[in-house]
Amino acid sequence: MDLKEEKPEKAHGAGPDAEARSPGEAARDDNIDIEKAAQSNVGSAHSELTLEEGTSADKDKEQHDSEDPNIVDWDGPDDPQNPMNWPAKKKWGVIAVLSLVTLITPLGSSFFAPGVPQVMSAFHEKSNLLAALVVSVYVLGFAIGPIIIAPLSELYGRSPVYNGSNVLFVVFTIACAVSTNMNMLIAFRFLAGCAGAAPLTIGGGTLADIMPREKRAGAMAIWALGPLLGPVLGPICGGFLTQAKGWRWVFYVLAIFSGFFSLLLFFTARETYAPVLLARKAARLRKETGNQNLRSIMDDNTPPREVFLRSIVRPMKMLFFSPIVFLMSLYVAVNYGILYLLFTTITFVFEDQYHFSAGSIGLSFLGTGIGMLAGMMVLGVMSDKIIKKHMAKGNVKPEHRLPFILTLPGGIALPIGIFVYGWTADKHVHWVVPIIGTAFIGLGNLSSMMTIQTYLVDAFTLHAASAIAANTILRSVFGAVLPLCGLSMFDKLGLGWGNSLLGFLSLALIPVPVIFRVYGEKIRTNPKFQVKF
Template sequence: MTLQADNEKASGSSFSINNHLDIQLHDIERPSISSHPRFTKDDVKHGITNPSSEVVKNVNSIDWDGPLDRQNPLNWSTSKKATNITLLSLITFLSPFTSTMISPGTQSLMTSFNSTSTTLASFITSSYLLGYAFGPLVLAPLSEIHGRLPIYHVCNILFLIFNIACAVAPNLGALIGFRLLAGIAGSCPVTIGAGSIADMIVREKRGGAMAAWMLGPLFGPSIGPLVGGYLTEATSWRWSFWVPAIAGGILTILTLFFMSESYPPAIIAKKTAQLIQTTSNSSLVSALQSPLAPSALLKQSILRPLKMLTMSPIIFLLSMYTAIVYSYLYLCFTTFPTIFEEQYGFSQGSSGLAYLGIGVGSFIGIGIGGFLSDRILKHLTARHAGKPKPEYRLPTMVVGGFVVPVGLFMYGWTAEVKAHWILPIIGTGLLGTGTVIAYLASSTYLIDAYTTHAASVTAASTVFRSLLGALLPLAGRSMYAALGVGWGTSVLAFISLALIPLPFVFYVCGQRIRESKRFSVEF
């Protein structure tokens, strides 16, 4: 699959088979019901279940039963799509929520383990994010081999187990180790959730669905400390792990009963197996089956996110952009206890309220980004002879790019001069708004541009973002100690200012880069 081929499919209107590999995940031209073919039992027995002449030539090739096939996730009922997206959004919310819930209770945790190391204190949060960095490298490939659903189920169960282990950890080393494992399991919905959205929602309506799903990774981290602060104050820091474990157990049960498989190759593979069993025709094969052996396919899929990062300038630079601005949020999370408890005199419980600035800002960003994304796409498509391009997602990223440094400057300098506490919180709110708008635009653009490998491109971006999100907070305390909160935050703002031209460049040159022979890489 080349970048050029992937782009050519972006404007397609139906599912197609090309060497049993290429899957088109865009809108379907829906013919009248009368044109939908009927198949006899003999047709099914001999594998004739697709009306296209291309597939009928191979009578043993099993595909969708025409463009109206209800098994196709794009054709699911609205209620079925809503159920799956709601469950997906909830488990995606729980994982980032868990990543920061312990933040206000870190000092209490360190005291209980008789440790005064500030580096280890920061690593309580960073170890979870390191799991986010390593998990996608395995989980995304596995989802493209075995389907999304079994990966969700296994990771939900592991997430539950490792959070229980954190809650009963006897020492700091065990806690950090279990946090890492919980982060790996928790990275699942964040990594492959975008792929599930692409499976179910056509491109023209995907912006709103992506906005709803992204409430989790973008709003969850700011709600976690609010709950964790009061919970630690009322009980103990261990309940910052018991609560995610309980919620994870409930969601595990709900997903087991109500979530459906959405990955087309997995659905067709199951359909093929059922037809083989009912017709005794062992020659039937899935039209979407890879010719590679499972071991070779796993190796190829594991390497794909790394190849995407290293060989595609678009994926690398946009992933770097979102990684930098996203890591600023986690850097703020590690500095909030110092600024708001020591400087402004907040209690451990009320210090969690300081995180609401980012939460409210993120919510506003979701509203703005989700509202504008699909509308700008439709407007620009209409202006260009009805031909949509992934690059039409990027204008909203420019808006977010300008808001991020404004929020950083406001947060840093109002905290530096000890202005009223509401002002730095408003600054973090602007940071949250800008980050979400930029992140939403970038993620939706990458999924539209590389839909076939949506899980892998999301994994590539998640790896970059999580590594930086884990490492930057470790250096944040030292930076603020040396420069102060004003100039320290200004350094971050100047970096984000330097990145503003990126979406302009890719809006103008993105399609040309993706179609060029130099960057036409087989993933």
């Protein structure tokens, strides 16, 4: 990190201007409050916590910290080293490059899906289960990777984790390209998925580090396109590439683009995690001044090993013991699993039912992509407008990320799309109609994923990476497991009733975001639902 030299007397940032708080300082103070609340009740942590809502012990500690000359803080409310105060151009540059990296890793999940028949033929395999596994095992890696990635990012910062994971992703992708048997290919696909989970896991945390609440949804919309649009673009490009060059070149192309975007991220992005930045600042000041008592305002003297172990446990505790994280993650996971089941089976449906060629099969994914783009444009604009409206009234809270006008249309669009796609394909209706159905599926998936992830980031700002990791773990498990039973399910039930089963499941989950829009604040602040670490 390139940080300006600070004078020791400014270490704690408690100058005469400490009362005039900019949005950047306010966000930092919010994070400190969240950190304190998280020690006893992560379920209630959100960016609007104030000292009045904390305990008297919290108040005494903050007052002591503000008067302690050994506490290292930002240099006033407009400190340019605070990521919240970075110029807009720098922030959006980081988001743009991060979005490209976040596009590539999900792209790998389905890029060679049209080439699966070639893979099966090359390795002399005939099992439908293996055909689905070679695609979905990559997504299983998305479930395992966050368990290590999230705590590493909270211990060492975002940048080292991004850069290390990107290198591993390129290496494992090349290993997939040179695989000589199915077992080798499946193993390296899994490892590539583990490494590729980094931008999915901590990308939301990076956005929380640098973007104020009123601009977060727009940034989240751009970033969220990767996890959803990547798997859609993959088969479109992969179909023609596989037909022209064979399945191995799918991995070579993926490695080339991943390497290029990884280099862009390495040279353009800077560390954004405030606790790590302040810890580095404190370490530098200790070296410059010889005062070994200097410490970050966010440092609670917990040993790194304990921090790491606690950070490994935190996503799983949030997933299983926070009703907000569990139910919201379950809602996204079911929708995501349905989407990946669609990605796994759509090749066979349009090849068998509509006799598409290997190249043109990829075009059948266009409907899903168009639905996602439409959802992104609407949600990205409307969500931030709603937040700004509430900010003007002075009563903004995380639940305002779940307005009925956004959650209900998206929730209803998904089952509608599933029913239309399933029954029209079953009855051999013209191919354009099931593709229109997939557009509704894309719209519903983006709506649920974007609104819920933005809500989780706002509700768990400092530990946003852990909340998103919990979400990523569960949805990746569903994304990996559901496709394994997809072909067998459709063989037994047919496309009509098989998809109807999925449609009824998504219908049953529509009330989840509605419940948290109405009762979310009460649940977050209820001691019975608070998670202790």
